[in-house]
Amino acid sequence: MNDDAIFADLIALGAIKCVGIDANTNEKLYTFTPKIKDLMPDLYNQHLNNVNHEIMVLWEKGYLDLDLFSDEPIVSITSKALNLSEIDKLSEEEQWSLNEIKRVLLSGNI
Known part of the structure; x- marks a missing residue:
């Protein structure tokens, strides 16, 4: 599984969530949720x-x-x-x- 697929799975599982947009790059900013501790x-x-x-x-x-x-x-x-x-x-x-x-x-x- 490639990094993009892993990232998408972690979002779907609720282990990563979007928290905003970087003011300099306009890229989405993500953070881990407590679920990441158990999943990875x-x-x-x-x-x-x-x-x-x-x-x-x-x-x-x-x-x-x-x-x-x-x-x-x-x-x-x-x-x-x-x-x-x-x-x-x-x-x-x-x-x-x-x-x-x-x-x-x-x-x-x-």
Whole structure:
């Protein structure tokens, strides 16, 4: 089965859903739903590791605050994450990650 077929199956199974359109490319943006954990645990774990890495990078650079002492770690954005001249200092990938974190925090889907 090719990647497109796997992707279509995951959408049909409800493991991936569309969450919007990328403002720069006009491509659809997708996210995993909790079902991905059961259907493709390796992919879920890889994704979780990538997200955790990006959060740590943005925290180290001062764009995020982390409360690691609560039962569930709490992530919040700093004023630096709202400053366009500071955001421009990030790589394209880091900017994308920061925008995704903002989107998720604003949506309340954490």
